[in-house]
Structures are given as C-alpha cells and as structure tokens.
Amino acid sequence: MLDDFLVRAIIAGIGIALVTGPLGCFVVWRRLSFFGDTLAHSALLGVLLSISLNINVSLTIFVVSSLVALILLRLEKSTNLAGDSLLGLISHSSLAIGLVILGFLSFIRFDVLGVLFGDILSVNTNDLLFIWIGGGLILAVLFYIWKPLFASTVNYELAEAEGMNPERVNAIFTILLAALIAISIKMIGVLLITGLLIIPTAMARNLSNNPKQMVVLSIIGGLLSVFIGLYASFEINTASGPSIVVVALILFILSLIRIGKKNYEK
Amino acid sequence: MNTSDTLVRLSKAGIYKDKKWLVRDVDLEINRGKIVTLIGPNGSGKTTTAKIALGLYKSISGNVERNTQNISYVPQKVSIDWTLPVRVIDFMVLTQNLKQDDISEALDLTGVKHLKRSNLRDLSGGEFQRVLLARAIAKKPDLLVLDEPVQGVDFTGEVALYSLIKEISEKLNCGILLISHDLHVVMSATDYVVCLNGHVCCCGTPKDVAQSKHYKELFGEKSAELLSIYEHNHDHVHSSDGNIIKEIK
Numbered sequence: 001m002l003d004d005f006l007v008r009a010i011i012a013g014i015g016i017a018l019v020t021g022p023l024g025c026f027v028v029w030r031r032l033s034f035f036g037d038t039l040a041h042s043a044l045l046g047v048l049l050s051i052s053l054n055i056n057v058s059l060t061i062f063v064v065s066s067l068v069a070l071i072l073l074r075l076e077k078s079t080n081l082a083g084d085s086l087l088g089l090i091s092h093s094s095l096a097i098g099l100v101i102l103g104f105l106s107f108i109r110f111d112v113l114g115v116l117f118g119d120i121l122s123v124n125t126n127d128l129l130f131i132w133i134g135g136g137l138i139l140a141v142l143f144y145i146w147k148p149l150f151a152s153t154v155n156y157e158l159a160e161a162e163g164m165n166p167e168r169v170n171a172i173f174t175i176l177l178a179a180l181i182a183i184s185i186k187m188i189g190v191l192l193i194t195g196l197l198i199i200p201t202a203m204a205r206n207l208s209n210n211p212k213q214m215v216v217l218s219i220i221g222g223l224l225s226v227f228i229g230l231y232a233s234f235e236i237n238t239a240s241g242p243s244i245v246v247v248a249l250i251l252f253i254l255s256l257i258r259i260g261k262k263n264y265e266k
Numbered sequence: 267m268n269t270s271d272t273l274v275r276l277s278k279a280g281i282y283k284d285k286k287w288l289v290r291d292v293d294l295e296i297n298r299g300k301i302v303t304l305i306g307p308n309g310s311g312k313t314t315t316a317k318i319a320l321g322l323y324k325s326i327s328g329n330v331e332r333n334t335q336n337i338s339y340v341p342q343k344v345s346i347d348w349t350l351p352v353r354v355i356d357f358m359v360l361t362q363n364l365k366q367d368d369i370s371e372a373l374d375l376t377g378v379k380h381l382k383r384s385n386l387r388d389l390s391g392g393e394f395q396r397v398l399l400a401r402a403i404a405k406k407p408d409l410l411v412l413d414e415p416v417q418g419v420d421f422t423g424e425v426a427l428y429s430l431i432k433e434i435s436e437k438l439n440c441g442i443l444l445i446s447h448d449l450h451v452v453m454s455a456t457d458y459v460v461c462l463n464g465h466v467c468c469c470g471t472p473k474d475v476a477q478s479k480h481y482k483e484l485f486g487e488k489s490a491e492l493l494s495i496y497e498h499n500h501d502h503v504h505s506s507d508g509n510i511i512k513e514i515k
Contacts, residue, residue: 028349029347029349031347150360151360151361153350154344154350154352154357154360155341155344155360157317157320157322157339157341158339158341158344158360158361159360159361160320160321160322161317161320161321161322161337161339161341161411162337162338162339162361162362162405163335163337163361164361205349205351208351209351209353209385210351210352210353210356211352212356213351
C-alpha cells in the first residue's frame with residue numbers, strides 16, 4: 001500500500017497536519033507568522049547545503065533553521081532594530097545565500113520548484129518515518145511545555161513571577177518550529193508552510209471560544225486541507241503545497257460566514 | 267513553614283537603567299500574615315519595586331532574598347490579545363492546577379462566579395480585575411503581590427475587595443505586597459506603609475505614620491486636595507526624577 005505515492009502523501013499530510021494545528025495556534029497567539037516565514041526561507045539554504053555536502057535533507061534543514069532561530073533571538077536582544085526588520089534581514093539574506101549557492105550547483109539536476117512549493121511525488125517511505133517520528137517528538141515536547149508556554153503567551157511577567165521560565169520555553173518553542181519546517185518542506189514547500197500553519201488556525205479562531213477548542217479545530221482544518229488538497233492535486237494535476245493552502249483558505253472563508261452570523265445576532 | 271516568617275527581604279535594592287535610577291536603596295520586608303503597602307506618585311517606582319521583589323529583573327543592585335516559590339501576582343496591566351480565545355475558567359488554571367470547587371470558591375469570593383464561562387475579552391474592566399484577583403488567591407499563595415488590584419472596580423466593590431484582601435492575609439497566613447492609590451483604605455487595612463519616590467521616603471505602621479506630622483499634612487483638613495497627598499514635607503527635597511537634591515535640617 002505504501003507503494004502508492006498518493007497513500008504515502010496522505011499519510012505524510014496527516015502527520016504534518018497533526019503538528020501544524022497546535023504549533024500554528026501558538027504562532028497566531030504570539031504573532032509569530034513572519035518568524036515562521038523566516039525559518040522556512042532559511043530552509044532553502046538547508047536544502048542546498050544538504051545537497052552540496054551530501055547529508056540528510058531534513059536534518060540539515062532542522063540544524064540551519066534552529067541556528068537561524070537562535071541567531072534571531074540573540075539579535076533581538078542586542079540590536080536596536082525592530083523585530084520585523086530583523087526578520088526581513090535574516091529571511092531574505094538566507095534566501096539569497098541559498099540562491100547564490102544554487103548557482104554554484106549548476107551541475108546538479110535540482111528541482112527548485114519542488115523545494116519552494118512541495119512535491120508529493122518525492123515523498124518516500126524514509127520521509128514518512130521522519131515525519132511521524134519527528135512529528136511525534138514535536139508534539140511530545142509541546143505537550144510537556146504546554147502550560148508554561150501558554151501562560152507566558154497570555155502574560156510573560158505573570159508567568160515568570162509565578163515560577164515559570166518563559167525565556168526557556170520560548171526558545172524551545174522556536175526549535176519546535178524549526179523541526180516542523182524540517183519535516184514538512186518536501187510536502188508543502190518553503191514558501192507555503194506558514195500558510196498551513198496559520199490559515200487553518202485563523203479559521204479555528206473564528207469558530208472557537210477557548211484555547212483547546214481552537215487547537216482541535218485547527219487540527220481538523222489542517223487535516224481537511226490536506227485531504228481535499230491532495231485529492232485535487234492528484235485529480236487536476238496541481239502542485240500539492242498550493243492546493244493544500246488554497247483549500248485551507250476556502251475553509252477560512254467559510255468560517256467567516258459563521259462569524260458574520262454571530263455578529264449579526266449580537 | 268519556614269523557620270523565618272520573612273517571605274521576601276529587599277536590602278538596598280535598586281535598578282539602574284539607561285543612566286538613571288528607576289528606584290534605589292529600597293529596604294523592605296514582607297512577612298507572613300502581614301500586608302505591606304507601597305504608596306507614592308506616578309513614576310516613583312512602586313511597580314518596579316514590586317517586580318524586584320518578584321525577581322523579574324535580571325540585574326539589580328542590592329540584594330533580594332526570597333524564601334518562597336508559591337507566589338501569586340496581579341500585574342498592573344494585563345491585556346489579552348484578541349487572537350487568544352480564553353475563558354475565565356481557562357485563565358484560572360493558567361499557572362496552576364485547580365479543582366472545579368476551588369475555582370468556583372475563589373470566583374465567588376470576588377463576586378464573579380457567574381462569569382466563569384465568559385470570555386475574558388467580554389468582561390468589563392472591573393470584572394476583569396475581580397477575575398485577576400480570584401486567580402491569584404485561588405492558588406492559596408504564600409506571597410501575594412497586588413499591583414493596584416481594584417482599579418476600575420465600583421466603590422462598594424472596592425471596599426469589599428479590600429476587606430477580602432485583609433481576610434485572605436489572615437486566613438492563608440500569607441504575606442501581601444500591595445500597591446494602591448486609595449490612601450484611606452491603605453491606612454485602615456495595612457500593617458506597614460512604604461512611601462516611595464524613587465527611594466523610600468518614609469515608612470512605618472499606619473499608626474506611626476498617622477501620628478507623625480507628615481500624616482497630618484497628608485490627611486488633614488486639606489486632604490480633599492488629593493494631589494497634595496504626595497507633597498510631603500520631609501527632611502529632604504526631590505528633583506523631578508526622585509533624586510534627593512537637598513537635605514533640610
């Protein structure tokens with residue numbers, strides 16, 4: 001059964017949607033969507049490094065994205081630049097460095113579009129293993145730090161005053177984001193992973209009134225996006241990443257109808 | 267219980283930031299079952315002092331000794347981002363695990379039990395303040411730090427909440443560090459008053475302070491002019507940033 005690429009893609013997609021749901025909620029709550037973008041852009045650099053040095057792709061992306069995340073956290077403390085400027089700086093620099101390296105690698109046949117937008121055909125059994133083990137680890141760590149992470153999201157000083165360690169859980173959270181990007185690049189692509197992180201979550205926000213409900217709904221939204229998106233990608237031959245994100249967008253628009261009704265009733 | 271009843275002790279504590287002392291040389295002690303109140307004008311370092319006591323600053327001058335980990339904090343300002351759907355009941359267990367009964371009891375004490383399932387964004391300022399206080403006391407802390415806990419609460423509620431705070435300090439035998447502008451309440455419900463203006467201006471029991479000539483100047487017939495409260499006639503004169511510029515003999 002795992003021989004069928006569509007089955008492999010769906011299993012991979014389920015694994016990723018289970019992780020993007022809860023992580024996406026924190027990305028939205030903490031207003032980190034541009035941060036996620038920056039990490040994703042740096043993943044291109046990771047892909048190219050892995051090809052030129054001939055080491056595992058997911059692992060290289062994870063290391064590069066984590067490094068970028070830690071550099072960002074560091075720079076935010078030691079410069080006078082605003083967060084968004086720093087993110088732009090790192091995001092586009094890493095993208096540019098990646099593309100320059102790509103120029104040197106002209107002798108290798110390399111599918112740039114696949115990295116940018118995802119390619120289900122390229123998902124093999126090895127990748128499945130990476131997605132499910134990596135995803136399981138991410139969820140386990142997230143579950144473990146959930147309370148302090150949530151508390152410091154609501155109010156940093158309150159969490160710190162009452163004995164939690166917001167700085168540490170924030171750093172762990174950014175590493176988790178980097179790990180998610182590492183396992184999902186093949187599927188969704190560098191440019192669109194943030195879309196899968198925040199669009200189902202935005203939909204869930206429209207429909208929920210408490211944090212747990214929002215997490216569950218964003219997982220469901222992600223799963224639906226993956227199922228319908230992959231089916232469409234298979235049937236009408238579109239790229240997998242964009243198809244998934246477009247489905248997510250449609251779900252978001254549908255959720256607006258509900259919110260419109262709620263406001264009207266008030 | 268600790269061998270010592272002192273929960274927090276600040277010795278010569280201060281913060282020097284951007285070439286300026288936010289607050290300096292604060293000596294302060296919070297003991298079990300006692301309420302210590304910080305008063306002083308805006309920008310005098312009340313909140314900063316509370317945060318020093320809580321250990322929220324990395325580099326401070328002087329020394330802070332904390333003998334408890336079981337701390338509750340009501341910050342001066344909590345804003346809930348609209349992207350975060352949080353109900354009162356979710357907020358109550360933010361940093362702690364509580365039984366449903368304990369949650370209800372705490373909300374009942376501050377008079378907002380009926381809002382248990384409401385969204386935090388839908389509460390009024392006064393209601394939110396009551397929820398903040400309920401969350402802080404539900405934990406049954408050893409040390410309770412309250413930064414203007416009744417701001418925005420209606421008058422009758424204010425009186426009730428202050429007597430609740432007093433009651434809690436006795437019932438839980440916990441130490442309370444209170445920041446308040448409400449001087450009449452402060453004088454009746456506090457064990458120890460510290461008046462800040464960039465440093466400790468004067469301090470003592472409310473009785474001591476009340477009998478001193480400073481207090482009469484503060485709360486005498488002219489107390490209607492509330493602003494004059496802070497214009498004490500001490501043995502020194504302040505510059506606008508709270509530094510001592512002149513000693514008066």
